[in-house]
Amino acid sequence: MPFKLFDVSKPIPERKEHTYVKHCGDPAECLPKCNSKTIPGSMTERGCAFAGAKGVITGAIKDVAHIVHSPVGCTAYGYGTKRYPTTTEMPDGSIFPVKDFNIKYIIGTDLQESDVVFGGMKKLRQAILDTNKEFPFVNAIYLYATCTTGLIGDDMDSVAKEMSEELGKPIIAFNAPGFAGPTQSKGHSIGNDVLFKQLVGTTEPPATTPYDISLIGEYNIDGDLWLLKEYFKEIGINVLSTFTGDCCHAEIGWMHRAKLSVVRCQRSSTYIAKMIEEKYGVPYMKTDFFSTKYCAENLKTIAKFFNLEDKADQVIANRMAKIGPELEFYKKKLTGKRAFIFSGGPKSYHLAIPLEEELGMEVTGVSSMFEHEDGFEKMKDRVKEGAMVIDDPNALELEELVEDYKIDLIMGGVKEKYLVHKLGIPSLLIHSYENGPYIGFEGFLNLARDMYTSIYSPVWNLLEFKETEEPDIPNVEEEAK
Amino acid sequence: MGVNIIKKDRTATINPLKTCQPLGAMWAVTGIRRAMPLVHGSQGCSAFVRYCFSRHFREPSEIAVTSLHEDAAVFGGRKNLVEGLQNVAVRLKPDIIGVITTCSSEIIGDDVIGFIKTAREELKGKIGEEAVEKMKIIPISTPSFVETHLKGYDNAIKALADHVAEPSQPNEKINIIPGMVNPGDIREIKHILRLMDLESIILTDISDPFDAPLRPSKTELKPYYPKGGTTVDEIADSANSVGTISLTKYAGSGALSLEKKYNVPAELGPIPIGIQNTDQFLRNLKKLTGQDIPDSILDERGLLIDSMADVASRYLFDKTVAIYGDPEITSGIARFVGELGMEPKMVLTGSKSDEFVKDIEKVAKETGAEIDTLVDQDLRAMEVYLKDNPVDLMIGGSDARLTAKEYDIPLVRVGYPVYDRVGYHRRPIVGYNGGIQLIDLITNTVLEKYYEPEHWKLQQ
Numbered sequence: 006m007p008f009k010l011f012d013v014s015k016p017i018p019e020r021k022e023h024t025y026v027k028h029c030g031d032p033a034e035c036l037p038k039c040n041s042k043t044i045p046g047s048m049t050e051r052g053c054a055f056a057g058a059k060g061v062i063t064g065a066i067k068d069v070a071h072i073v074h075s076p077v078g079c080t081a082y083g084y085g086t087k088r089y090p091t092t093t094e095m096p097d098g099s100i101f102p103v104k105d106f107n108i109k110y111i112i113g114t115d116l117q118e119s120d121v122v123f124g125g126m127k128k129l130r131q132a133i134l135d136t137n138k139e140f141p142f143v144n145a146i147y148l149y150a151t152c153t154t155g156l157i158g159d160d161m162d163s164v165a166k167e168m169s170e171e172l173g174k175p176i177i178a179f180n181a182p183g184f185a186g187p188t189q190s191k192g193h194s195i196g197n198d199v200l201f202k203q204l205v206g207t208t209e210p211p212a213t214t215p216y217d218i219s220l221i222g223e224y225n226i227d228g229d230l231w232l233l234k235e236y237f238k239e240i241g242i243n244v245l246s247t248f249t250g251d252c253c254h255a256e257i258g259w260m261h262r263a264k265l266s267v268v269r270c271q272r273s274s275t276y277i278a279k280m281i282e283e284k285y286g287v288p289y290m291k292t293d294f295f296s297t298k299y300c301a302e303n304l305k306t307i308a309k310f311f312n313l314e315d316k317a318d319q320v321i322a323n324r325m326a327k328i329g330p331e332l333e334f335y336k337k338k339l340t341g342k343r344a345f346i347f348s349g350g351p352k353s354y355h356l357a358i359p360l361e362e363e364l365g366m367e368v369t370g371v372s373s374m375f376e377h378e379d380g381f382e383k384m385k386d387r388v389k390e391g392a393m394v395i396d397d398p399n400a401l402e403l404e405e406l407v408e409d410y411k412i413d414l415i416m417g418g419v420k421e422k423y424l425v426h427k428l429g430i431p432s433l434l435i436h437s438y439e440n441g442p443y444i445g446f447e448g449f450l451n452l453a454r455d456m457y458t459s460i461y462s463p464v465w466n467l468l469e470f471k472e473t474e475e476p477d478i479p480n481v482e483e484e485a486k
Numbered sequence: 487m488g489v490n491i492i493k494k495d496r497t498a499t500i501n502p503l504k505t506c507q508p509l510g511a512m513w514a515v516t517g518i519r520r521a522m523p524l525v526h527g528s529q530g531c532s533a534f535v536r537y538c539f540s541r542h543f544r545e546p547s548e549i550a551v552t553s554l555h556e557d558a559a560v561f562g563g564r565k566n567l568v569e570g571l572q573n574v575a576v577r578l579k580p581d582i583i584g585v586i587t588t589c590s591s592e593i594i595g596d597d598v599i600g601f602i603k604t605a606r607e608e609l610k611g612k613i614g615e616e617a618v619e620k621m622k623i624i625p626i627s628t629p630s631f632v633e634t635h636l637k638g639y640d641n642a643i644k645a646l647a648d649h650v651a652e653p654s655q656p657n658e659k660i661n662i663i664p665g666m667v668n669p670g671d672i673r674e675i676k677h678i679l680r681l682m683d684l685e686s687i688i689l690t691d692i693s694d695p696f697d698a699p700l701r702p703s704k705t706e707l708k709p710y711y712p713k714g715g716t717t718v719d720e721i722a723d724s725a726n727s728v729g730t731i732s733l734t735k736y737a738g739s740g741a742l743s744l745e746k747k748y749n750v751p752a753e754l755g756p757i758p759i760g761i762q763n764t765d766q767f768l769r770n771l772k773k774l775t776g777q778d779i780p781d782s783i784l785d786e787r788g789l790l791i792d793s794m795a796d797v798a799s800r801y802l803f804d805k806t807v808a809i810y811g812d813p814e815i816t817s818g819i820a821r822f823v824g825e826l827g828m829e830p831k832m833v834l835t836g837s838k839s840d841e842f843v844k845d846i847e848k849v850a851k852e853t854g855a856e857i858d859t860l861v862d863q864d865l866r867a868m869e870v871y872l873k874d875n876p877v878d879l880m881i882g883g884s885d886a887r888l889t890a891k892e893y894d895i896p897l898v899r900v901g902y903p904v905y906d907r908v909g910y911h912r913r914p915i916v917g918y919n920g921g922i923q924l925i926d927l928i929t930n931t932v933l934e935k936y937y938e939p940e941h942w943k944l945q946q
Contacts, residue, residue: 013708016576016612043553046524046570048578048709051553053530072498076589076630078506080499082534084885109888110866115499116631121593132498139500139866152528152590153631156559183528184554184590400548401577404708420536424546424710429702469703 007031009393013401017044023396025381027388036385039396040377042187048399050347050420051374053183057192059083059149061273062200063179065224065249066257067091068101070136070143073113074129074161075151079183080113083149088227088437091251097211101253102142112136116153125159133168133176145175145254155182175254177203188375188397189349190272197276200248200257205281208258210245216311217245219263221278221289222270225250227441232448233269233294236324240308240316248274261285265310267292272350272380295352295452296359297325297332300445324446332363335453340365342460345406347398347417348435350376354383356416356435361389364453369410372398400424414460429468431459489847489859492871500866501885503810503836507628507638508586509535512549513666514642515584515626517690519715522580524550526567526598527588541905543669543696546710550574554590563596564604571605575621576612578709581718582622582650584642589630598625622718624649634837636736636812639666643689643740650718651725653748659685660775661727661750663741665734665757665814666902667916669697674914675733675758678768681782684775687724689740691716697912725750729774731767733757733916734814735841756845757814758916759924760822761790767917786918793922794826797929803827805932810834810868810882811901815915817845819881819900822921824853826928831858831877838862865889879931896935898928 007028010021022038043049052060059071064087073080085108093101103109112135114120114128129148136146146168148161161178169176181195210217218237223230230250237244245263246256260266266278266289278289290307293299301321308317344366346353353371360366370393371384384394393406403421406412407428415425416435425432433439439455442448466477508525512535515523525532532551539547550573552558552566567585574583585598602623609618626645628638643663660679664672672693679686694714705713724730725748730741732754741752751774758767764787768779805828809819813835820830830849835842842861850857858875860867869889880890881898884906890897904910914920937944 013577017573042555043529044569044573045552045566046550046573048548048550049529049553050533051529052533053528056530056533076506077499077502077504077634078508078534078589078630079530081502081505082530082538084501105888110501113499113502114497115502118629118631121589121631128497131496135496135498136500139496139498152554152588153593156590156593183530184556184559187553187555188529401709404710408708418537419540420533420547423540423544424548426700427546427698427702427705427710427712428707429700468700 007035011402011405013405014399017047019044020047020402024402025385025394027385027390027392027394029390033382036378036381037394037396039373039381040187040190040375043397048401049397050399050418051187051397052189054181054185054189054192054195055079055083055149055151055183057189057273058179058181058196059192060087061189061224062193062196062249063147064107065089065091066252066254067107068095068144068253069107070140070146071111071149072129072132072136072146073111073149073151074125074154074159075113075116075149076153077113077115079151080111080115084111085109089225089250090228091225095253096256110140121153121157124157125154126164129159129161129164130168133164133172137172137174145177148176148178150178150180150182152183155180155184190375190377193273194276197274197280201277201280204257205260205277206258206285208255210259210262213245213262214243215264216242216313217263218242218307219246219248219260219266219281219287220244221248221266221268222274223247223250224270227438227443229442229444229448232442232445236304236320236445239320240304241313242307242311248277261287263287265290265307267307269294270351272376293355294444295355296363296449297328297446298359298363299355300449328446328450332450332453335450335457336364338457338461339453341367342413343367343369343411344414344416344456345369345410345412346371346435347403347415347421349374349418350380352435354380354387357384357387359449363449368392369412370395370406372396404428414456429465431462431465433459487854487856488850489843489857491843492858492860492867494863494867499864502864503834503885504634506589506630507632507635507641508588508630509538510635510638510640510666511584511586511626511628511642512539513692514639514690515586516547516695517688517692517715518582518721519717520581520711521584521715522548522550522574522578522582523584523586524552524570524574525586525588526552526554526563526570526591526596528554528590531588538903539696542903543911544908545696545698546712548710550578559590559594562594563591564601567596567598567601568605568608571602571623572609572612575609580621582624584624584626584645586626586642587628592627592629598627622650636666636837640737640739643737644743646689646721647724647740647743650721651744651748652722653725654723655726656728657723657726659687659723659727660771661687661689661724661730661741661744663689663730663732663734663737664691665732665737666812667733667757667815668902668911668914669693670912670914671916671920674917674919677919678783678917681780682771682775682777684771684777687720687727688716689721689724729753731770731774733767736812736814736837736839755814757818759815759818760825760921761787762825763818763821764917764921783918790918790921790925793925797925798826801929801932804829805878806831807879807881808832808834808868808872808877810865810880810886813837813839813842815901817842817849819915820846820849820857821852822924823881824849824855826925829853829855831855832860832868832871832875833857834860834863834868836862836864878936879928896931898931900924
């Protein structure tokens with residue numbers, strides 16, 4: 006039986022189709038049902054389309070003011086919640102006046118009852134004027150629809166057009182109200198679509214080289230981008246645009262000038278790579294930089310495209326020499342430990358094989374909040390016989406699988422982290438990381454170290470009071486020698 | 487001397503110092519034993535709030551959502567709510583479900599009360615009539631586009647008073663509505679009540695649910711319910727209490743409802759922060775319960791007074807302070823820093839409130855200070871203000887940490903949210919003990935910042 010219904014989900018038997026247990030002989034089409042509407046009241050961990058658009062795609066851009074057209078909640082929740090650091094350096098060599106501007110400020114229309122009745126367009130116009138006055142240095146203003154503005158039917162596109170002409174500054178509207186689509190994934194695709202249609206092809210880069218790439222779907226979580234950029238620089242590849250980590254508004258406009266689009270987060274941003282290929286003929290490559298093996302392979306593939314393989318070999322050798330010995334230590338400590346990966350999307354398949362092959366761990370299951378079929382195909386391919394592949398697992402199912410599968414570590418988000426602890430199990434933040442970056446060589450070492458410190462924290466041996474004897478706590482450092 | 491109101495000079499809100507109603511209602515429902523908040527809205531409405539709660543308390547925050555999508559926007563959310571209620575009832579078997587509306591379900595105009603009725607009928611076939619009768623399902627209307635999170639909290643407590651409270655035998659207990667304060671604050675209030683030998687009903691008690699022990703052998707699992715919280719029976723019994731004290735006038739509707747319907751006398755605020763406000767809280771307790779104030783409490787008062795005598799004039803006098811946050815906490819702290827001889831130079835709240843201005847007027851009168859007062863404003867307004875009007879100290883939540891860093895002003899963290907440091911949810915700021923915590927925190931912050939570590943002044 007390739008599909009499993011958790012005991013806790015017996016009252017909602019629809020959940021069975023979403024919970025696949027890998028059986029190697031299964032036909033390819035045997036996959037968990039995904040990207041479909043959530044069962045109401047099922048304790049989902051999913052978010053909304055607004056979170057997907059502003060939270061994931063555009064919130065990483067450094068020189069843009071974001072106006073959330075909403076009652077105050079969505080604005081408050083869009084404020085500085087994701088670890089997307091930005092620098093002040095602009096591609097033309099100029100300096101943007103505020104570091105981490107994207108984390109530091111959020112703007113909203115704070116809609117009131119009267120706005121809901123009479124419409125909020127006037128308030129939106131005024132908010133745009135206020136924003137331009139308050140932050141005259143921003144290079145664009147982005148507007149976000151929310152449930153309220155979607156329902157009352159405010160025409161944000163027309164406001165954006167009108168105000169853009171008035172201010173002489175790009176103003177872009179994102180119509181991804183919270184209720185759109187089954188998950189935040191809908192917001193990713195709307196974000197891609199709007200940025201492609203309205204920006205790509207509208208600007209020219211200050212300079213180009215024969216080695217230009219667009220790095221797509223790299224949002225600089227905890228500094229991931231800065232690591233990757235070092236590798237590319239050493240190889241001789243120029244990151245002409247990033248979509249959208251530490252990038253500026255203008256960079257999106259010249260993505261079509263790259264020689265190659267490199268797609269890092271395949272779920273949230275393959276859309277724009279495809280559209281750029283179709284319209285401008287720039288080929289794209291889906292890549293994978295988590296772990297030493299994937300990072301090495303993919304750097305080589307990209308380098309090969311530019312005939313720079315030797316340089317890539319050097320980068321790889323240099324980094325492996327740097328991290329290899331310490332990684333060996335963690336492998337020794339992590340071997341045999343059972344992990345469950347509950348990521349938003351692609352990290353579930355990026356990490357499954359590396360955890361097993363490079364760190365000797367056992368991946369008991371993978372799951373995702375918002376992946377689509379193509380992502381689940383990869384998850385299924387990359388886990389072992391008997392491992393679970395779950396779409397949208399809910400809190401109760403998480404509890405049951407911890408109990409049934411003897412899990413040593415759950416990798417998830419902050420919403421799951423503390424529940425997992427209450428079950429007596431270590432956790433690791435995999436969306437925004439504990440002490441990242443987690444990408445590339447050094448990042449994989451950070452990840453291994455964080456998994457090690459989570460699992461081996463002495464606290465897990467001290468959970469319960471022992472009336473008669475002291476607990477036997479192994480000295481982990483000694484043992485590793 | 488007096489209050490100098492600084493008016494908002496723009497329409498846009500930049501870095502809000504408030505959020506929308508549903509968060510307050512989710513907070514209130516979490517304080518009930520085996521309760522499940524069910525948010526009738528989009529998934530972001532629950533996901534973001536859970537994120538915020540978990541970030542602040544470092545605790546699980548289990549909240550259900552009806553997952554409204556496009557079809558509900560067109561045809562209404564009946565199916566989602568009826569199905570959602572049943573799934574929550576059958577799988578999580580809570581004692582009580584709080585159905586919390588959002589902007590979308592309010593705009594769509596869903597008949598929440600009618601849908602709950604339908605769901606209850608259909609549930610009878612699934613879990614039996616008796617179980618359905620026992621399970622409370624409470625509608626809590628929290629339109630996001632009206633007022634703030636505090637109103638959502640107030641609406642939730644009022645819904646409990648209206649739908650759960652039930653008169654029977656007088657019980658000699660005192661009801662306490664804590665408002666949106668931290669677990670440490672509620673524990674301090676309970677400590678005071680214990681010293682006074684009073685039994686109480688806390689409406690509602692998040693102290694354990696949002697600061698729960700990690701003890702797998704003693705934890706209720708599948709589904710996880712945190713330890714503690716006020717039981718449904720206790721809430722029902724609140725109609726029989728000798729009185730209700732709401733620690734905040736911004737969450738008084740439930741108290742007034744109990745007073746009107748069941749003659750339970752109500753006292754609203756002030757929050758017991760500092761000497762005079764805590765004194766008033768004790769007088770209110772005495773007035774409503776007839777219980778004397780024991781020496782043990784007055785000794786604790788004496789410890790705070792002792793600390794104030796020891797350090798306030800020497801280290802704190804005339805230091806200027808900017809205070810921001812929820813109105814009751816902000817005005818309470820303003821009064822306390824006044825008692826310490828400091829100068830509350832600027833106060834800021836995100837709520838629209840005349841009461842807040844009145845409270846600050848009182849502080850201005852007591853301190854002789856001119857207090858720049860920003861009402862219904864945001865954190866950007868404070869950033870702009872501080873640029874021209876520097877202060878020695880900021881007191882408030884984590885959201886202004888970057889402003890504090892920008893101007894190199896030390897920040898004393900209080901209230902919600904505090905996510906860039908640990909333990910603040912556990913430490914009280916209310917009661918005399920909370921005052922001691924605060925004075926230590928403020929004084930040590932001043933010493934860190936304004937005294938050279940090697941200076942002879944620190945020698946004794």
